[in-house]
Amino acid sequence: MALVPNPGDPALRIYGPRIYSGYPSPEEESESRSYLLHKIGSFYRKARRRLACRRGLQARGLCVGLLDPVSNVVINSTIVHHSRKRERWRDREDAPQEDLERRSLDGLVVFLTRMFPNLAEGLAVRYLRLAKADALIAACAVASDHGIKWFHDSEAAPSLINTALKCAGLAAGHPDAARLVCAWRNVSSRVDDTLSLLALLRESQSSPRRRSHVVRELASMVTEGPLAREVAMRCAWQLAEASLRRHPRSMPQPDNDLPNRTLQDTIHGYYLEALARLPAGPGFHRSLIRAGHCYGPLDPVSNIIVNTVWHHAAFPPSMKLEQNVIGTRSLHRMENRSLYGLVSFLCTRYHGFGFQRSVRCLLEADAILVLADPDLDPAAATIRHVQEAQNSPDTGLREAFLAAATAACHPNPDAQAKLLTSCKAMLGPTMSLLRPGRGKLSSQDVQRLARLLSPESTYDHDSEMALPPVSLKSYPLADLADLYSVVSKGVNVLLNKYRQMPNGDPSYELHTICGVNDRVGGPAQWPPHECGRCHVNFLATPKSPCGGKPTLFFTEIQSDGTYDSFCCPVALPPPCATQIRCVYCEAMGTRIVHPVAIDFRSRDSEFEMLAREKDPCQREEATLRIISHRRLMAENVHCKEKEDILYDGVDGHKNKFDNVSSLSVEEAMLLAPLCRYL
Structure with a gap:
């Protein structure tokens, strides 16, 4: 990964994506x-x-x-x-x-x-x-x-x-x-x-x-x-x-980006858990997409919540969203940015660390910064089991958090660095609200956190509910509105059928939709596609009788209005774990969590069709197309996504639509090393 030049402050070691191949040469592969x-x-x-x-x-x-x-x-x-x-x-x-x-x-x-x-x-x-x-x-x-x-x-x-x-x-x-x-x-x-x-x-x-x-x-x-x-x-x-x-046979490669994908999948699990703990609905989606990074002095889920709530209070919205779907690609981009923020924090804090060493350290620590850096939290250092003894930090926390915020494209890096340096003291006894495993935060809990994190803010949950909604009539918002409407309707129909209480009412109510791939069956380069299905992750809260923590679900929806499909609970992915594969979700670069014990479209049949390919060159080409597209999504930290226009509207900005259907300059550069295979 690239170390971004920073002449303003050489002590800040800021990393970002770079052009990378890593594949063996034809001569090496032939040999x-x-x-x-x-x-x-x-x-x-x-x-x-x-x-x-x-x-x-x-x-x-x-x-x-x-x-x-x-x-x-x-x-x-x-x-x-x-x-x-x-x-x-x-x-x-x-x-x-x-x-x-x-x-x-x-x-x-x-x-x-x-x-x-x-x-x-x-x-x-x-x-x-x-x-x-x-x-x-x-x-x-x-x-x-x-x-x-x-x-x-x-x-x-x-x-x-x-x-x-x-x-x-x-x-x-x-x-x-x-x-x-x-x-x-x-x-x-x-x-x-x-x-x-x-x-x-x-x-x-x-x-x-x-x-x-x-x-x-x-x-x-x-x-x-x-x-x-x-x-x-x-x-x-x-x-x-x-x-x-x-007989160890690991193959260390200075430019091996395989660990990055495992770290991103781990980070994705933390974002799903953070969405489950935040109040239901789309109210905090804009601030999570803009500034809800997972680095900070707490555990990753608490860091996401603190960063999101602070940004929401310090920069309140002028309009509100009504579609309870968070932008999938925008969420993935935030996860990518968090990875570079985490790495830049460690590399700035300890100048002896390079990108790969930092990624390895974070993987061993399950992406928990207080375990990866023993000097970040002395209390956590007593129970840490990851980081080896090393010299004192080369920079202070403020500089390290500033490097993280800069690498992660935070809209106000200085303000976030100041927040993260002092937020534990600001929260005081309310830290118990963020205790892992505590459950969903109420609106009152969030309002209490917001007032402590941003005392000058006038944030008020009730007045926010009276904000005007974002208009979804103009292109491309109308397209997004249509897609979100189909997905939301399908999710609610299937959720209502999934399980019912003795009185016939549904046992679950929708919390938020947190991942959508509407291209199951196409369009993709491989296999030949048939349009018409979506793979979706959503969170739903039990309604009986004591409620409870939201559960993650997977659903496969037919987009023709029949909804002749299914939904089922899935476990939140454990850190640094392998997951069930789906050829279409990989081809689109989406981090949808799929069920282990239930069959779904493109779980096995498309992979088997790919394996049957009689010409190995065509099989390799198809595999590389899927990997390259997945990599483009995994390395995107700058490119504008279509869903961003929704959040621009929440900020009261004029809606602008970049031509995101074509490759950006950054994407084209990242894809360039793969061109000889395609």
Whole structure:
């Protein structure tokens, strides 16, 4: 990331997006593929020696699986040999050995790219070379370099591994990818027994009869009996993690931006929680979008609330919004700005820190600044478990917060730096209102906070309700109003049907809509699209009888007015965790939280269609298009969004509409390094 020149005050180290590629050169990728094919060939030779037990049994299975590559070949070969429908495999058995090795490599690459949303095929090849063609070791290294914690404990992990295996089988031309997945679920459920049988095959003194018996046992174990649960796949991941700890193979890259995405997803979770704690409705949306950064002297959620409430009180609106939908892309931009604010704070505070070291420190601290900087809060430093001992800070808090506010594009950096330096003293005993887990703030709570944070303000919640509404008649506000109307109507219809109280009334009422992707099914470069669906996150508050904290929901809405779809609660994403993937939400760059246990449009089918692509170059091109668009959204800190016009109206500004449908200069520059792939 770029260190922005700051001649006015060289002590402030302010970071922003920069032009970045990070993909291996064609020469490096070609060399790595040649190395991997040679390595895969050696795996097949070892597998043949282990299977030299009976006529007709050869190493003809793919090396895609959840154990080491040779064991994968052995297990997959036994599945082929003992299949009741051998005719489905004949065309593959007759294929040249070189074709089998190439298809195995294709499967290994897709296994990685299906599991991790920001991983291009070129980077997957690089990680596979690092792991000597062991796909699960490579996946553990990717997770480590992403900053993803406790992957095997993640609720989403079993499903991701399951579908990654299926896509790998499809990419490799496996004639029954679903059967491949079922077999490996059984292997993972009895991994100790499987490893014992494989060890017997490695023994050079074993007789052919003994080997044949072991192979039959192995085939029976993985192909017969009740299907193991999906969660069993965690066991294989734990084995790979243990192997990686014994032989570290992480690939440090000074310009690796994979951890940035994990940090942004973590920050997004804090914004969802902050929206749940703020009063319902769109009243605070403008101030959150303008100045609600997550850095400060408190926990991230409390920082968002303090920054939002202070800005709302110090710069009150002149009009009010009526649509209870926060601008999705504007919210993502605020999250991006918060990332650069956090990093600039640490780099200004400690001049020995660079961008990557700061990101790593923040990931270890779950983006909690008081844990990442032990000198920010001495009380927190006594329980911190992240930051290593280091020299005293190079600058004071005021300068560090000023650097953060400048990097994060705050509308009044000096005022925010002054606020954050003194807000704990200003709040005094009302700090208890911000205690994590306390629940939703009432209007009275917010008004109390506002008066302490901005004593000169005339903020009054009741008088604010009488403000005139923003007019939504002119273009492009009319388009936004139509979209928000469709989404709001669909959300309310589905929420009313979701669960009802004994008297027939809905159990939940809408709190706020906090994420919308109206392009599910298109338009996107890949896959071929059919318009008409939205993926939406919203917060809803229980109505029975004591109320409670708002719950996050996911819904899939048909935009043709039928609303023939569903909604379901989803957990707030834990910090630094992996999440369920959606090809269309990734293609649009939206951070929608999707359900783990419920199917939805573009969860698996589009990824499987992508994996079936017969021309690997087209598959790689499609993957890069999705990654590049996601990256454009993740690096946007300056570009104007269409939703911004709503918040301009709240400020009483004249509505202006920049041509945001075309690429801005900044976006075009960021995309430039990817052009050779597109």
